[in-house]
Amino acid sequence: MRVLLSTYGSRGDVEPLVGFAAALRVLGTEVRVCAPPDEDFARRLAGAGVELVPVGPSARELTEAAPPPSSLPERAAQLIAAQFDVVAAAAGGCDVLVATGMTPAVAGALSVAEKLGIRSVVVTFQKVVLPSPHHAPLAYPGRPFPPEVTENRALWQLDAESVNALFGVALNTNRRANGLAPVDDVRAYILKDRPWLATDPVLDPWQETPDLDVVQTGAWITPDDRPLPDDLEAFLAAGAPPVHVGFGSMPMHAAADVARVAIEAVRAQGRRVVVQQGWAGLSAVDDSGDCFVVGEVNHQALFRRVAAVVHHGGQGTTTTAARAGVPQVVVPQAADQPYWAGRVAALGIGVAHDGPAPAFESLSAALRTASAPEVRERAAAVAATIRTDGTEVAAQLLFDAVGRSAGASAGASAAAAGGAPRIPLYRRPPTFPVAQSREGQAPAVTSA
Known part of the structure; x- marks a missing residue:
């Protein structure tokens, strides 16, 4: 089986x-990955024995440039065109295409699969992009929802209108140029057949809705056996567990002095600090021996050795910290990060900072709360419920649907019939354990 x-x-x-x-x-599957051409992405994929097929501009350069929201349709058009060019070439000979990432990229990739007559499946790493009466959608930059509209179904209708306004023209221009019929509802086209939700059902519980059939596989965690650098090991061994501060791929435009604020707030708690550079390029503020700066590092190994983790609230970092059983202070910057901050607070495993630019006082208060014994106990309890087999569950589902049951001939038959099927599933994913929330209610978990 070949998978893109x-x-x-x-x-x-x-x-x-x-x-x-x-x-x-x-x-035994042959795998190709189309992703942005950033060096750290290529390095991580190479570690798994997978070659990166670069598509679109550098994600880091784009993020650091912080283009205005008004440029989103133009950037989306370029990205969709790249799907029909690069992804179409990479998908040659593949049996199935798995699409995730930004909405225009997903819509373009699915159109490529449709054109080639191969199977496809859509995956998301946060439930807040999936329409549901139980939660509200994320607003696109520059397109806030009217304050008087508060009902979730009405908000999701506005979301569909935003998706069409931002991406519909570019998508349909490329579809027509490639002999495909235009789509009237871009979001419905993307989510029409059982999307996969690759998140942990304790951290991100999906509530069933009659409007959308979702398969929750569990979080896709990459096993990481890389040792920590020797100098970091020496720093960790030289004193009490430090606090880790890092904001991943966030450039931290709203908080230019975040390194200074974080280091001073951690020191005020009597703790040492490990600062991770990330895309914000964080660095030490002095040459004191209580601060250690790292670049790329194994979070799975490091987080088990620290007293708390201060981060931006990305799904991956939130899940890794929760799995490590370490208290979290989440300083959300954009997109789904406020949602993950809220989940951390609701589960009682950390604190959601109010706003993207922490001050010394606000971050100090958050660290004091996160350092409470009951938060650490709660974090340890939730850690015991986090599943680590999401990638294996998802891989087996895909293999059962394509590798064993249908094979490549299904794609050829679909092409002859004028369409590309999405993935049918022949068995249900396992039921996951649940943990009691802070309020004493068990988060709902679906096994689709």
């Missing part, structure tokens, strides 16, 4: 595919 994994986005959109690709290769 297609994404466009930041580290949080690429890292899960590393683990998924590795799990697919264990089943």
Whole structure:
């Protein structure tokens, strides 16, 4: 079986595919990955034995440039065109395409699969992009929802209108140019057949809705056995557990002095600090021996050795910290990060900072709360419920649907019939354990 994994986005959109690709290769599957051409993405994929097929501009350069919201339709048009060019070439000979990442990239990749007559499946790493009466959608930059509209179904209708306004013209221009019929509802086209939700059902519980059939596989965690650098090991061994501060692929434009604020707030708690550079390029503020700066590092190993983790609230970092059983202070910056901050607070495993630019006082207060014994106990309890087999579950589902049951001939038959089927599933994913929330109610978990 040959599989193409297609994404466009930041580290949080690429890292899960590393683990998924590795799990697919264990089943004897040939895997290709289309993703942004950033060096750290290529390095992580190479570690899993998978070559990166670069598509679109550098995600890091785009993020650091912070283009205005008004440029989104133009950037989306370029990204969709790249799908029909690069992804179409990479998908040649593949049996199935797995699409995730930014909405225009997903819509373009699915159109490529349709054109080639191969199967496809859509994956998301946060439920807040899936329409549901139980939660509200995320507003696109520059397109806030009217304050008087508060009902979730009405908000999701406005979301569909935004998706069409932002991406519909570019998508349909490329579809027509490639002999495909235009689509009237871009979001409905993307989500029409059982999307996969690759998140942990304790951290991100999906509530069933009659409007959308969702398969929750569990989080896609990449096993990481890289040792910590010797100098970091020496720093950790030289004193009490430090606090880790890092904001991943966030440039931290709203908080230019965040390194100074964080280091001073951690020191005020009597703790040492490990500062991770990330895309914000964080650095030490002095040459004191209580601060250690790291670049790329194994979070799975490091987080088990720290007293708390201060981060941006990406799904991957939130899940890794929760799995490590360490208290979290989430300083959300954009997109789904406020949602993950809220989940951390609701589960009682940390604190959601109010706003993207922490001050010394606000971050100090958050650290004091996160350091409470009951928060650490709660974090340890939730850690015991986090599943680590999401990539294996998803890989087996895909293999059962394509590798064993249908094979490549189904794609050829679909092409002859004028359409490309989405993935049918022949068995249900396992039921996951649940943990009691802070309020004493068990988060709902679906096994689709």
